[in-house]
Ligand SMILES: Nc1ncnc2c1ncn2[C@@H]1O[C@H](COP(=O)(O)OP(=O)(O)OP(=O)(O)O)[C@@H](O)[C@H]1O
């Protein structure tokens with residue numbers, strides 16, 4: 001059984017002679033729902049690229065650990081039963097004439113599109129349909145991804161990530177480009193996903209993305225972990241003001257958190 005989804009110690013990434021991630025130490029268990037919060041440019045997407053193996057730590061020494069699902073070397077498509085990923089880049093990757101339905105099916109192969117060597121089984125078709133129903137997007141399934149709205153497109157990418165029944169779903173800026181109603185609906189979908197036993201790591205710069213199921217918050221600032229702890233303790237006006245370098249006040253209402 002996989003216990004640690006992410007096990008990073010002293011992980012750094014250098015670009016243009018600058019550490020854009022500095023000695024990151026993060027352990028994440030498979031049974032946690034987490035928000036990774038930080039301002040623009042704080043290193044959140046770079047951290048996600050380490051998870052997907054698009055990039056590697058810039059150097060390693062005896063103190064460096066960079067494991068995903070207990071493995072130092074991994075192929076994200078082989079790990080898709082453990083971790084499903086919806087990154088911002090994927091919206092561009094799937095910006096062509098591929099239907100929503102085909103996009104979801106491609107999740108079984110970890111590919112961007114379906115190819116002749118992909119053997120689509122009845123079980124896969126059944127599972128893809130289940131996920132499409134679960135996300136309430138069956139009326140859109142024959143539409144091409146490049147003409148869908150951002151919100152429609154995102155739901156198909158989530159369904160694609162979920163077909164392999166991962167233990168954990170990682171989303172980068174899930175409500176980016178979504179209007180208020182679409183953001184609210186997406187948060188309800190995330191709650192449904194968690195209720196169906198897939199945990200969520202949500203990467204964002206917005207406190208409004210925090211749903212009640214999220215118990216832990218990791219704050220990124222200037223490429224470092226600025227705070228890491230229980231939402232109720234760490235999510236404070238003081239910490240947020242330091243995080244964003246601007247005086248803010250945290251409010252909470254029945255819809256969730258907001259800052260003013
Ligand atoms: N390949 C690269 N070369 C040079 N600088 C880079 C590279 N990739 C990222 N950076 C820089 O590293 C910093 C962190 O970028 P990253 O995309 O991880 O931030 P982020 O927290 O995801 O921000 P946002 O909220 O805007 O998405 C930024 O200053 C960015 O310009």
Ligand SMILES: [Mg+2]
Pocket residue numbers: 044045046172
């Ligand atoms: Mg980003």
